[in-house]
Amino acid sequence: MSTQPVLILDNVTKSFTLHLQGGTRIGVVAGVSFSVEPGECVVLGGPSGAGKSSILKMIYGTYRCDSGAILVDDRGTYVDVASASPRRVLALRRSAMGYVSQFLRVIPRVPTLEIVAEAAREGGVEAEEAQARARHLLAMLNVRESLWSLPPATFSGGEQQRVNVARGLAAERPLLLLDEPTASLDADNRKVVVDLINERKRRGMAMIGIFHDEDVRAQVADRIIDIRHFADSHAA
Amino acid sequence: MSVDDDRPLLSTRGLTKYYGNRIGCADVSFDLYEGEVLAIVGESGSGKSTLLSLLANELAPTCGTVLYRMRDGETRDLATLSESERRLLLRTDWGFVRQDAREGLRMGVSAGGNVGERLMAVGSRHYGRIRATAGDWLQRVEIDTARIDDTPRSFSGGMRQRLQIARNLVTGPRLVFMDEPTSGLDVSVQARLLDLVRSLVREMGLAVIIVTHDLAVARLLSHRIMVMRAGHVIEAGLADQVLDDPREAYTQLLVSSVLAA
Amino acid sequence: MSAAETGPTHGYNFAYLDEQTKRMIRRAILKAVAIPGYQVPFASREMPMPYGWGTGGVQVTAAIIGRCDTLKVIDQGSDDTTNAVSIRKFFAKTAGVATTTHTAEATIIQTRHRIPEHTLKAGQILVYQVPIPEPLRFLEPRETETRRLHALKDYGLMQVKLYEDIARHGHIATTYAYPVEVAGRYVMDPSPIPKFDNPKMNMSEALQLFGAGREKRIYAVPPHTNVRSLDFEDHPFRVQQFATPCALCGAEGVYLDEVVLDDRGGRMFVCSDTDFCEERRAQGFTGTMSPDWKGEGANGGRQANER
Numbered sequence: 107m108s109t110q111p112v113l114i115l116d117n118v119t120k121s122f123t124l125h126l127q128g129g130t131r132i133g134v135v136a137g138v139s140f141s142v143e144p145g146e147c148v149v150l151g152g153p154s155g156a157g158k159s160s161i162l163k164m165i166y167g168t169y170r171c172d173s174g175a176i177l178v179d180d181r182g183t184y185v186d187v188a189s190a191s192p193r194r195v196l197a198l199r200r201s202a203m204g205y206v207s208q209f210l211r212v213i214p215r216v217p218t219l220e221i222v223a224e225a226a227r228e229g230g231v232e233a234e235e236a237q238a239r240a241r242h243l244l245a246m247l248n249v250r251e252s253l254w255s256l257p258p259a260t261f262s263g264g265e266q267q268r269v270n271v272a273r274g275l276a277a278e279r280p281l282l283l284l285d286e287p288t289a290s291l292d293a294d295n296r297k298v299v300v301d302l303i304n305e306r307k308r309r310g311m312a313m314i315g316i317f318h319d320e321d322v323r324a325q326v327a328d329r330i331i332d333i334r335h336f337a338d339s340h341a342a
Numbered sequence: 343m344s345v346d347d348d349r350p351l352l353s354t355r356g357l358t359k360y361y362g363n364r365i366g367c368a369d370v371s372f373d374l375y376e377g378e379v380l381a382i383v384g385e386s387g388s389g390k391s392t393l394l395s396l397l398a399n400e401l402a403p404t405c406g407t408v409l410y411r412m413r414d415g416e417t418r419d420l421a422t423l424s425e426s427e428r429r430l431l432l433r434t435d436w437g438f439v440r441q442d443a444r445e446g447l448r449m450g451v452s453a454g455g456n457v458g459e460r461l462m463a464v465g466s467r468h469y470g471r472i473r474a475t476a477g478d479w480l481q482r483v484e485i486d487t488a489r490i491d492d493t494p495r496s497f498s499g500g501m502r503q504r505l506q507i508a509r510n511l512v513t514g515p516r517l518v519f520m521d522e523p524t525s526g527l528d529v530s531v532q533a534r535l536l537d538l539v540r541s542l543v544r545e546m547g548l549a550v551i552i553v554t555h556d557l558a559v560a561r562l563l564s565h566r567i568m569v570m571r572a573g574h575v576i577e578a579g580l581a582d583q584v585l586d587d588p589r590e591a592y593t594q595l596l597v598s599s600v601l602a603a
Numbered sequence: 604m605s606a607a608e609t610g611p612t613h614g615y616n617f618a619y620l621d622e623q624t625k626r627m628i629r630r631a632i633l634k635a636v637a638i639p640g641y642q643v644p645f646a647s648r649e650m651p652m653p654y655g656w657g658t659g660g661v662q663v664t665a666a667i668i669g670r671c672d673t674l675k676v677i678d679q680g681s682d683d684t685t686n687a688v689s690i691r692k693f694f695a696k697t698a699g700v701a702t703t704t705h706t707a708e709a710t711i712i713q714t715r716h717r718i719p720e721h722t723l724k725a726g727q728i729l730v731y732q733v734p735i736p737e738p739l740r741f742l743e744p745r746e747t748e749t750r751r752l753h754a755l756k757d758y759g760l761m762q763v764k765l766y767e768d769i770a771r772h773g774h775i776a777t778t779y780a781y782p783v784e785v786a787g788r789y790v791m792d793p794s795p796i797p798k799f800d801n802p803k804m805n806m807s808e809a810l811q812l813f814g815a816g817r818e819k820r821i822y823a824v825p826p827h828t829n830v831r832s833l834d835f836e837d838h839p840f841r842v843q844q845f846a847t848p849c850a851l852c853g854a855e856g857v858y859l860d861e862v863v864l865d866d867r868g869g870r871m872f873v874c875s876d877t878d879f880c881e882e883r884r885a886q887g888f889t890g891t892m893s894p895d896w897k898g899e900g901a902n903g904g905r906q907a908n909e910r
Contacts, residue, residue, distance in 0.1 A: 125591030169587040192580045215537045463759025469835040
């Protein structure tokens, strides 16, 4: 297994400029530098509002960063998300990194099984294998089979969350970004997710996540990075 | 297939259109690749429809170029295409879904005839096969095949748009232009149409350039967004980036006013 | 020919139109012959008859007719309807040419809605009166666009019309003005002749000229030109079939008109080409409603036409 980091953040800075409020600049984080190795789960710690989600979003390319570099390993080549073309970032999202957000955002009418299988196909898995994986994951996450053919829009928060986790894990990308994947789950399902995460880790998948649940954090984290160290000194 | 070495499907540089002294759109440059959905957003009068017409070769630019990689692999400057080449492109490799279905359909011709027209235009002369293909496409866009001989006059707004899509996709185009395809439709009908467009785009690997003032549509369908104002592209990037971390004052205004809920 | 004083009716030039106008029309005709099926615009003149009465055909005839020509005029196959009679008289008066009702004797035949049953020969000219020369008109109202479609040989739309026919009626229900492709290039409206007559246009020895007065267009099919009726592979072009022979002359394989005899449903089918029917009767052929009907097999099983 390769020993070079899957992800390297080098001196990353992020602020928002609110033009609608007279150009107010809000510093989020500054000088963020760390890296994540294969098979490692790094948890971002710190109080809410400190910029944990912003860091995940910068890695995924949803947020821009003001300066610094975000290097993601794409089959042996580092791609700097901070400066890559949109097309390159889209390709990275297909091949190198996945994202499990707190909320499921999908098109209204697509059935659950399709959503999960489609995520796998996007990551380059063949259609049949993608279906099989989707079934396996949904079953493991205790999503009732009677729900698979339905769109998840009407599901409970916990069910939606589990569909979201299944979707994030379906493609087996080398880097997974987890933003509170267990937030609205009961203890049993939290355990399933923890097991899944640990199993992926053993297979070499790198993860960087936000977990507020102390218990979950203790079970998955190899390292906790307190992002208060990266507080923007210019912050208001 | 590596993403670094394939060539864009459509590529434009410095695309500019003046209407007299008034700017239609100015200095637009971008590349579009196969399978990519690009949304052009902005309010009415921002130049997004002008840009779409320029890209689709319906309007001649004041200056600037649009290059397109043809099916044979050759990249051509659209301004140098002959009229017959242009038309062939329009009815084989391109589609254009209009805001007003009455402009995109033949309202006096049956649904089957509307879908079959492109096939006949490229030389199909077997009624049975044309009809079977048209029937297949009606099913794909969720129109009851029993309606195959009805004219779109008797169709609802949503059905008309779906018929337009079938009519455009029947020849397996690689690039589809869409001009506000969901405006004027009920919300539930919109959702169904967007869902359909999204799955067809995915299945067929279509490149799409969609003009919309509706940011929710842009978020749902597009990979990339260009924001236009007063004829200029003021911000462009990944769809989620433009919507979640808008940089320009105007984009921030758009996002905050539309997605306020 | 030049001088007006040689004209048969004092005060008119030969064949009514002045020589400059004829020249202009002849130029249009030459161009039309050179580009088979292509609609050539021409400066249509006001004629002493209303539009719709054959002003286009009359101008074409006037431009080509000479003193030695023999003119036949038919309307729906008949030599003796008002329209046919007036046009025949018009040229008898303004050009002093010989007229005839016999197809074989005529050098110029002006027609509305039919092609004679007798096969036309080299040296004969058939002049069609055309109301709407543009075959794409009902599908595409913009003239600029139809011209472009012709220029680009973009005829998918024409096929759509036939598709619609089959979709609605189970077969191609267009029975007249049935579109044809001329010399593998232009799609042409053959004027409102029954599609029964379409095959007669193909490889004809005669020159066929088309004049549309109101629409100001002239087009042509030169002799020995391929004229193909549009169709589908699985719905090939077919002409109308008639169940019975002509009730007066017993002819089969010819175009028949229905004639209502009374208000109790009585009717008969007779040759639309009156000259053809009369000739046959003169030769002794009879039909079921002939006064001297000789019964089945009376005509010796001879078919009407050598076409």
